[in-house]
Amino acid sequence: MIWTVSTFCSHLFCYINATLTGGAFPFLRSFTPVVFSSIVVLQPPAMSPSIIIVLAVLTGVTGSPSVATSPAAVDATAHPNSVVEETEIFGWQVSVEKEAEEDAMATGELNPNHYPAQRAAKVVQHYLNVQYGSPFRLFGLHKVHSGNAEDVADSGRKYQLEISVQEIINNTTEKCSAELLFGRAGEQRSSQVQVSCEELLKTSTDAQEDALFRKYQMNQSLLSAENLPDSYGHMEPDHQPLWHLGIVASSSVMLKESTENTLYNMAQVANIIQLASDNKQVKFDCHVLLHEMVSQEIIHWKLLFTWSPPDGVKVLQMEKLPHCHDCKVPPNTN
Amino acid sequence: MRGLIALAVLFVAVVAKETFEGHQVLRITAKDEAQLALIKDMEEMVHLQLDFWRGVTDVATPVDVRVPFHSLQSVKRHLESLELEYLVMIQDLQVMLDEEKLEMESAARVAEPRNTESFDFSRYHTISEIYSFQDMLVAENPNLVSKIVIGQSYQGRPLNVLKVNKTHSKHTMIASDYGRDSALTAILDKMDIFVEIVTNPDGFYFTHNSNRMWRKTRKPNPGSSCVGVDPNRNWDAGFGGAGASGNPCSETYRGEKAHSEPEVKSIVDFVKSHGNFKAFVSIHSYSQMLLYPYGYTTTPVKDQAELHNLANKAITDLASLYGTRYRYGSIINTIYQASGGTIDWTYNQGIKYSYTFELRDTGRYGFILPANQIIPTAQETWLALMAIMDHTFKNPY
Numbered sequence: 001m002i003w004t005v006s007t008f009c010s011h012l013f014c015y016i017n018a019t020l021t022g023g024a025f026p027f028l029r030s031f032t033p034v035v036f037s038s039i040v041v042l043q044p045p046a047m048s049p050s051i052i053i054v055l056a057v058l059t060g061v062t063g064s065p066s067v068a069t070s071p072a073a074v075d076a077t078a079h080p081n082s083v084v085e086e087t088e089i090f091g092w093q094v095s096v097e098k099e100a101e102e103d104a105m106a107t108g109e110l111n112p113n114h115y116p117a118q119r120a121a122k123v124v125q126h127y128l129n130v131q132y133g134s135p136f137r138l139f140g141l142h143k144v145h146s147g148n149a150e151d152v153a154d155s156g157r158k159y160q161l162e163i164s165v166q167e168i169i170n171n172t173t174e175k176c177s178a179e180l181l182f183g184r185a186g187e188q189r190s191s192q193v194q195v196s197c198e199e200l201l202k203t204s205t206d207a208q209e210d211a212l213f214r215k216y217q218m219n220q221s222l223l224s225a226e227n228l229p230d231s232y233g234h235m236e237p238d239h240q241p242l243w244h245l246g247i248v249a250s251s252s253v254m255l256k257e258s259t260e261n262t263l264y265n266m267a268q269v270a271n272i273i274q275l276a277s278d279n280k281q282v283k284f285d286c287h288v289l290l291h292e293m294v295s296q297e298i299i300h301w302k303l304l305f306t307w308s309p310p311d312g313v314k315v316l317q318m319e320k321l322p323h324c325h326d327c328k329v330p331p332n333t334n
Numbered sequence: 335m336r337g338l339i340a341l342a343v344l345f346v347a348v349v350a351k352e353t354f355e356g357h358q359v360l361r362i363t364a365k366d367e368a369q370l371a372l373i374k375d376m377e378e379m380v381h382l383q384l385d386f387w388r389g390v391t392d393v394a395t396p397v398d399v400r401v402p403f404h405s406l407q408s409v410k411r412h413l414e415s416l417e418l419e420y421l422v423m424i425q426d427l428q429v430m431l432d433e434e435k436l437e438m439e440s441a442a443r444v445a446e447p448r449n450t451e452s453f454d455f456s457r458y459h460t461i462s463e464i465y466s467f468q469d470m471l472v473a474e475n476p477n478l479v480s481k482i483v484i485g486q487s488y489q490g491r492p493l494n495v496l497k498v499n500k501t502h503s504k505h506t507m508i509a510s511d512y513g514r515d516s517a518l519t520a521i522l523d524k525m526d527i528f529v530e531i532v533t534n535p536d537g538f539y540f541t542h543n544s545n546r547m548w549r550k551t552r553k554p555n556p557g558s559s560c561v562g563v564d565p566n567r568n569w570d571a572g573f574g575g576a577g578a579s580g581n582p583c584s585e586t587y588r589g590e591k592a593h594s595e596p597e598v599k600s601i602v603d604f605v606k607s608h609g610n611f612k613a614f615v616s617i618h619s620y621s622q623m624l625l626y627p628y629g630y631t632t633t634p635v636k637d638q639a640e641l642h643n644l645a646n647k648a649i650t651d652l653a654s655l656y657g658t659r660y661r662y663g664s665i666i667n668t669i670y671q672a673s674g675g676t677i678d679w680t681y682n683q684g685i686k687y688s689y690t691f692e693l694r695d696t697g698r699y700g701f702i703l704p705a706n707q708i709i710p711t712a713q714e715t716w717l718a719l720m721a722i723m724d725h726t727f728k729n730p731y
Contacts, residue, residue: 113662267547296564298585
């Protein structure tokens with residue numbers, strides 16, 4: 001039987017989440033700070049404090065089994081920067097999935113051009129699109145001016161950022177201050193974000209939104225579109241608002257899924273279909289492709305959402321579709 | 335549909351050496367079952383030599399029939415006598431076929447440019463169009479450009495490198511920019527420029543015909559249903575370390591060993607046998623970044639300061655055209671840890687000026703950048719490339 005040990009190293013401590021495969025043993029879930037060793041002593045570079053990591057005894061059997069057994073082989077969703085090492089510890093054959101140099105998380109003043117601040121800022125973008133996005137209002141990250149990160153005991157890691165965001169459709173730029181908290185690794189909680197901007201909703205989009213809403217409500221036949229944009233970056237002008245709605249709806253997923261080790265963009269709306277709904281909002285079902293930059297994976301999600309000018313976009317259901325290696329997205333999968 | 339039928343007819347005509355001068359195609363509509371039966375009877379009238387393009391089915395569906403010139407008068411009299419309504423769909427079939435033939439020929443001419451002057455740079459092209467372009471470029475500039483086949487992809491596609499030859503004589507008359515651009519002229523006076531336009535032709539083809547988002551090569555992985563290796567994790571630089579995946583199903587699968595992919599091995603062999611490259615630029619999308627080594631380690635390269643300053647110059651020049659903002663720095667700091675990457679290997683081979691571009695945009699369109707951004711992207715990127723080439727030229731080592 002193989003012990004699979006995943007380590008999530010943050011700063012000085014490595015939290016070990018151990019699972020056992022192929023046996024009837026209870027699962028071990030321990031957040032006791034332990035230190036962990038490999039064959040060589042790691043000498044991290046000057047930036048981060050020196051860490052000498054030695055494996056102690058895995059202690060404590062707490063919590064209920066909640067993680068499915070996985071085969072010894074690393075699956076496709078394993079951390080992209082991990083490397084599996086076979087090693088022997090106390091007579092047990094151990095498969096260790098080590099995380100990379102990122103173990104030394106950037107802390108304190110951040111270089112605004114480096115990826116830690118950039119990834120955090122992208123999360124702020126997703127948050128703004130969830131809160132304020134519409135067919136006529138979309139935010140993109142323009143620039144990170146400064147950033148700061150620190151560990152928060154028992155909560156995770158907190159980032160403070162000064163950024164500029166761009167409202168893409170009207171091409172205006174706005175300065176914002178943001179604070180976000182990434183939950184501890186292994187926990188399901190998504191990042192918590194607070195943003196304040198100087199004058200975020202500069203341009204009123206009410207008239208355009210009302211007109212579009214009325215048009216969608218009064219459709220004789222329900223709308224549908226696929227491949228927005230198409231392979232060549234093109235789409236019919238009539239489909240642009242649907243693309244924007246897809247981006248806003250996807251932002252809920254991207255916000256929920258984001259960690260310090262990811263960077264999400266929506267790659268394409270594979271298909272989007274209008275469903276019948278009451279007069280208060282219009283309803284859509286869509287299949288989107290998200291691009292996760294760090295793993296370079298294309299991840300498929302299905303979303304059910306509503307939109308109305310007063311309430312904005314509300315995602316009712318989201319479902320991650322299985323990793324499809326060679327597949328082409330079939331149109332209107334319903 | 336009509337075109338398709340005409341095409342089929344044309345094919346038959348060409349093969350059978352028939353012409354359709356004066357032939358007409360009639361559409362007959364039956365009012366009821368009785369009339370439908372009358373039309374059906376006409377199928378038996380062999381002497382008329384009728385050719386039913388759409389035969390009798392039901393009352394709701396009209397019948398289309400080609401009538402040879404010699405039968406036209408009798409057929410029309412027959413139809414009128416039975417009070418069968420009909421329309422003349424095609425007045426003269428041969429005329430229509432001739433027109434369509436001309437149309438197809440001229441469309442074919444537009445689709446395949448005869449020379450690089452008529453090549454549409456503002457459109458995306460297929461792999462065969464790009465191969466044709468390469469051959470045309472060489473044919474039109476025989477003293478300046480040559481094609482070297484450095485290897486074959488897994489599926490047997492040629493891996494072509496275009497060599498822009500350094501010239502010995504300043505008096506040589508050469509096409510387009512060379513001669514007009516003094517900085518480029520000075521460089522080409524002393525150095526060759528090599529361009530490999532498509533480094534992963536199998537993957538490129540796959541994105542056109544199967545999966546637009548395909549990233550890797552198309553080599554199967556033994557023992558796995560998953561295909562392909564990430565060609566930017568397959569180089570022998572930090573190979574096997576963190577920053578790539580050991581899982582064949584992953585988009586960043588490194589391969590079972592360094593240089594396992596022919597697409598990568600071909601470049602490795604080419605660079606090593608040449609032995610005198612001074613700069614190496616790898617072009618990707620997206621993110622708007624200019625990156626220098628390393629990706630596999632946080633240890634800075636020996637030439638960090640110089641590469642950093644040059645990157646700054648390059649992206650400043652790039653931004654001067656359309657204001658496009660690029661970030662720059664080492665791979666591992668700027669984007670993520672990545673092992674087995676191209677420019678880490680080229681740098682370790684002694685090619686100091688090793689850079690990776692991540693082109694437009696920053697995620698709005700991402701991989702599917704609209705075609706109308708092709709030329710602006712190329713124009714601004716060229717300025718950055720010139721900065722790098724110019725510095726390389728002026729700082730021999």
